[in-house]
Amino acid sequence: MIISPVFDKDSSKALYIQLYEYIKNEIISGLLKPDSKLPSIREASASLNLSKTTIENAYSQLVAEGYIENQPKRGYFVCDLTEYSFDIVSTVLKSTVKQDSDTYYLNDGVDKDSFDISTWRRLYNKVVADEDTNIYSSGSIQGEKFLREEIANFVNTMRGGNTGPEQVIVGAGVQYLLGMLIGIIRSDYNTVAVETPGFYKAEYIFEDYSFNIRHIEVTDNGFPIGALKKSDAQVVYVSPSHQYPLGTTMPVNKRMELLDWAQKNNGLIIEDDYDGMIRYGGMPIPCLQGLDKNDCVIYLGSFSKMLLPSLRISFMVIPKKLLPVYSTIKTRHTQSTSKIDQVVLANFMKEGFMVKHLRKIKRIYKKKNMLLAASFKYRFKDKLEIINSDSGLHIVCEAAVKKTEHALQEDARKTGILLNIISSSKDKVIFSLNYSGINTDKIQDFTELLGKVLFE
Amino acid sequence: MIISPVFDKDSSKALYIQLYEYIKNEIISGLLKPDSKLPSIREASASLNLSKTTIENAYSQLVAEGYIENQPKRGYFVCDLTEYSFDIVSTVLKSTVKQDSDTYYLNDGVDKDSFDISTWRRLYNKVVADEDTNIYSSGSIQGEKFLREEIANFVNTMRGGNTGPEQVIVGAGVQYLLGMLIGIIRSDYNTVAVETPGFYKAEYIFEDYSFNIRHIEVTDNGFPIGALKKSDAQVVYVSPSHQYPLGTTMPVNKRMELLDWAQKNNGLIIEDDYDGMIRYGGMPIPCLQGLDKNDCVIYLGSFSKMLLPSLRISFMVIPKKLLPVYSTIKTRHTQSTSKIDQVVLANFMKEGFMVKHLRKIKRIYKKKNMLLAASFKYRFKDKLEIINSDSGLHIVCEAAVKKTEHALQEDARKTGILLNIISSSKDKVIFSLNYSGINTDKIQDFTELLGKVLFE
Numbered sequence: 050m051i052i053s054p055v056f057d058k059d060s061s062k063a064l065y066i067q068l069y070e071y072i073k074n075e076i077i078s079g080l081l082k083p084d085s086k087l088p089s090i091r092e093a094s095a096s097l098n099l100s101k102t103t104i105e106n107a108y109s110q111l112v113a114e115g116y117i118e119n120q121p122k123r124g125y126f127v128c129d130l131t132e133y134s135f136d137i138v139s140t141v142l143k144s145t146v147k148q149d150s151d152t153y154y155l156n157d158g159v160d161k162d163s164f165d166i167s168t169w170r171r172l173y174n175k176v177v178a179d180e181d182t183n184i185y186s187s188g189s190i191q192g193e194k195f196l197r198e199e200i201a202n203f204v205n206t207m208r209g210g211n212t213g214p215e216q217v218i219v220g221a222g223v224q225y226l227l228g229m230l231i232g233i234i235r236s237d238y239n240t241v242a243v244e245t246p247g248f249y250k251a252e253y254i255f256e257d258y259s260f261n262i263r264h265i266e267v268t269d270n271g272f273p274i275g276a277l278k279k280s281d282a283q284v285v286y287v288s289p290s291h292q293y294p295l296g297t298t299m300p301v302n303k304r305m306e307l308l309d310w311a312q313k314n315n316g317l318i319i320e321d322d323y324d325g326m327i328r329y330g331g332m333p334i335p336c337l338q339g340l341d342k343n344d345c346v347i348y349l350g351s352f353s354k355m356l357l358p359s360l361r362i363s364f365m366v367i368p369k370k371l372l373p374v375y376s377t378i379k380t381r382h383t384q385s386t387s388k389i390d391q392v393v394l395a396n397f398m399k400e401g402f403m404v405k406h407l408r409k410i411k412r413i414y415k416k417k418n419m420l421l422a423a424s425f426k427y428r429f430k431d432k433l434e435i436i437n438s439d440s441g442l443h444i445v446c447e448a449a450v451k452k453t454e455h456a457l458q459e460d461a462r463k464t465g466i467l468l469n470i471i472s473s474s475k476d477k478v479i480f481s482l483n484y485s486g487i488n489t490d491k492i493q494d495f496t497e498l499l500g501k502v503l504f505e
Numbered sequence: 506m507i508i509s510p511v512f513d514k515d516s517s518k519a520l521y522i523q524l525y526e527y528i529k530n531e532i533i534s535g536l537l538k539p540d541s542k543l544p545s546i547r548e549a550s551a552s553l554n555l556s557k558t559t560i561e562n563a564y565s566q567l568v569a570e571g572y573i574e575n576q577p578k579r580g581y582f583v584c585d586l587t588e589y590s591f592d593i594v595s596t597v598l599k600s601t602v603k604q605d606s607d608t609y610y611l612n613d614g615v616d617k618d619s620f621d622i623s624t625w626r627r628l629y630n631k632v633v634a635d636e637d638t639n640i641y642s643s644g645s646i647q648g649e650k651f652l653r654e655e656i657a658n659f660v661n662t663m664r665g666g667n668t669g670p671e672q673v674i675v676g677a678g679v680q681y682l683l684g685m686l687i688g689i690i691r692s693d694y695n696t697v698a699v700e701t702p703g704f705y706k707a708e709y710i711f712e713d714y715s716f717n718i719r720h721i722e723v724t725d726n727g728f729p730i731g732a733l734k735k736s737d738a739q740v741v742y743v744s745p746s747h748q749y750p751l752g753t754t755m756p757v758n759k760r761m762e763l764l765d766w767a768q769k770n771n772g773l774i775i776e777d778d779y780d781g782m783i784r785y786g787g788m789p790i791p792c793l794q795g796l797d798k799n800d801c802v803i804y805l806g807s808f809s810k811m812l813l814p815s816l817r818i819s820f821m822v823i824p825k826k827l828l829p830v831y832s833t834i835k836t837r838h839t840q841s842t843s844k845i846d847q848v849v850l851a852n853f854m855k856e857g858f859m860v861k862h863l864r865k866i867k868r869i870y871k872k873k874n875m876l877l878a879a880s881f882k883y884r885f886k887d888k889l890e891i892i893n894s895d896s897g898l899h900i901v902c903e904a905a906v907k908k909t910e911h912a913l914q915e916d917a918r919k920t921g922i923l924l925n926i927i928s929s930s931k932d933k934v935i936f937s938l939n940y941s942g943i944n945t946d947k948i949q950d951f952t953e954l955l956g957k958v959l960f961e
Contacts, residue, residue: 069788128758132765133758158639185814187815259714301586302589331565332522353643361840386677439569
């Protein structure tokens with residue numbers, strides 16, 4: 050059998066690769082028949098005027114990929130691939146599916162002046178260069194110990210919590226952590242109660258893991274514990290510091306009642322404290338976890354809203370009683386947050402920048418919140434009322450809107466405004482609105498745009 | 506009713522916080538009875554010699570938290586909390602649970618000289634400062650478009666794949682992406698076949714989502730497609746470039762047979778290409794995805810082994826036919842990888858550093874691989890045989906070990922060696938061993954340690 054490739058001596062491709070590609074194509078196209086014998090390495094080397102090594106390299110690549118086989122003492126033979134029709138697409142097809150671009154919203158994200166990027170960068174450069182960080186090894190599955198210590202300290206001192214670092218689990222986003230939590234509790238629990246309206250992305254995770262979902266309707270009075278008691282749920286997902294999206298705060302008597310329910314029913318309370326740090330009227334409301342005597346609260350926190358959404362660092366504090374199960378299933382997962390980011394954040398916290406940062410953003414968002422309220426008042430008069438705005442990074446509004454919910458949603462999206470419709474009737478709509486990402490000098494422009502979306 | 510707090514004028518705590526804490530403690534301890542009326546703001550201001558604002562601030566914090574309530578025109582009253590026993594733990598309890606520290610392994614991770622950290626740092630600093638990155642907004646749910654383009658290009662040119670950027674989904678780890686994939690396919694599929702032995706952390710995810718698991722035993726001849734055909738699985742998880750952990754390569758006829766199976770059964774093939782880039786004997790084996798004409802291969806890749814384990818960036822290429830479902834469920838998830846890291850990586854790839862890096866690590870690991878083999882040969886003679894070592898970052902060994910599997914595992918862990926036992930009998934054990942993290946100058950020491958673990 051003769052092989053007669055044409056070589057391109059000017060190509061950047063090594064000769065053995067050109068030979069390999071030539072033979073492979075001959076086999077695929079059927080020109081080299083199954084079971085036919087290839088020239089021996091010595092023969093090919095002589096006839097093609099190539100070194101034996103070149104031939105050897107090409108042949109071994111073809112053997113490794115299974116196009117030819119080396120039969121001891123007999124030589125190299127073409128494998129039988131005729132059963133399968135090769136039709137390898139050699140050029141990248143232009144996809145016919147429309148590129149589904151993500152929408153960027155005017156009001157999403159955090160304030161551009163809020164973050165001390167030069168400090169972060171300085172710490173990053175230090176951490177990456179530091180031998181102790183050991184960026185070359187994978188990190189701790191649970192989260193770097195240094196960061197878990199800082200987080201425990203943060204939860205205890207800034208949020209009134211009560212935890213040790215061994216209860217803290219670090220992960221890339223609350224959803225990921227919830228999946229892990231479900232892995233810990235699923236042998237004992239299968240029904241969860243969620244706030245409605247609430248943080249739907251949490252509900253989805255429970256749904257994905259085949260939990261039964263019970264919707265507890267949140268009213269102006271907040272979370273109705275009576276309804277929870279009547280349900281068969283043993284796990285409840287709540288946002289007591291600042292109910293998402295309605296913005297109500299759960300008063301201490303309800304918190305105690307909820308803890309009481311958990312104790313009596315051997316239940317679990319998942320506390321989502323997504324923006325509990327940011328409150329304008331006074332100090333932050335201490336978290337529910339700190340009131341828990343019976344080891345039944347799971348606390349979820351995230352640095353995305355607090356610090357920078359382009360970082361993905363969240364954490365979960367689990368009760369001590371769940372630690373034994375966690376330690377048995379822990380190695381089923383990998384750590385999802387960059388070790389480098391974890392150590393940078395730990396340094397950021399340890400050196401006091403987090404406390405400074407929180408003070409700063411409280412000032413920034415308080416001002417933004419007031420300017421927004423004033424701008425809305427001036428522009429919309431009594432067509433729009435702000436119902437809740439004393440904490441967090443979104444406000445809840447009620448507006449005399451005559452559009453359908455769908456039309457409103459569409460207009461908002463087109464304008465680049467992220468609008469979360471809570472309820473709507475014929476001539477009234479209640480929605481929540483992120484405002485953290487609106488530039489302070491753009492508040493009037495934003496108000497104009499919102500006016501068009503709502504009333505035109 | 507009289508309140509008589511003692512203030513500490515030297516405390517760093519604001520007076521209103523001291524007053525708030527005083528009243529809160531009086532309520533919790535039962536000294537302030539339910540329904541008793543607090544002095545009015547005017548009265549308290551006069552009697553305590555504090556400004557009205559201070560009293561107001563303390564009172565509103567107590568109202569917000571639900572300890573007192575403001576009855577219009579009547580004044581402030583203590584809420585009834587007697588039903589619940591308060592026993593707030595004010596100091597952080599020393600946990601009684603042993604801190605479950607993570608073990609760091611001598612042989613895990615990547616080579617310390619493999620990564621051009623100064624380039625990465627330079628790109629990081631540039632990206633963070635660049636307005637276009639917009640670190641203040643959350644990124645794309647699917648992954649930054651810039652990175653997805655670079656990844657598609659990488660898969661097509663370096664791995665012989667065939668994808669557009671709209672098929673690429675970025676996420677923090679293969680496990681996270683698998684969870685997402687299951688969300689896409691679960692309405693049509695519920696049974697998956699996995700390689701045994703194989704990458705168990707993938708199997709766990711399917712288990713978590715209640716998939717039926719069918720174990721297909723991988724032999725010296727690789728993955729037996731006949732066994733797959735006999736099973737009722739419609740989805741199969743394989744590592745064709747470099748079977749994990751056995752290290753076999755799936756030849757092209759089997760690949761075609763597998764694709765044929767998928768076509769005939771409307772099946773899906775999940776290709777885990779965890780270290781397919783690294784092969785010493787010749788070029789990397791092109792991926793299965795590139796041979797797929799019928800849009801049925803999901804390709805999984807990760808930069809953790811290729812680049813740096815302390816970064817968490819993985820990706821998944823899904824077939825075009827899954828895009829419509831993906832776009833409907835996409836917003837159920839958040840992006841789990843830092844946007845900053847994504848953009849830094851995209852720049853790293855675009856500027857050609859990835860190709861350079863891969864060339865470099867191939868050289869480094871090839872040398873390490875050879876040194877290790879020589880060191881094993883010299884030290885262990887015929888008590889240990891390396892079965893497979895021509896690619897990837899681990900080798901497969903067979904050793905004449907008389908210890909029980911459990912004792913061996915324990916001794917390895919204590920010594921800090923990560924050993925993955927594939928099979929063991931009375932006097933023989935087959936295991937795979939990562940070697941990427943062993944320093945080149947520590948290979949002899951490592952061999953000594955391994956010898957102790959195996960044979961003493």
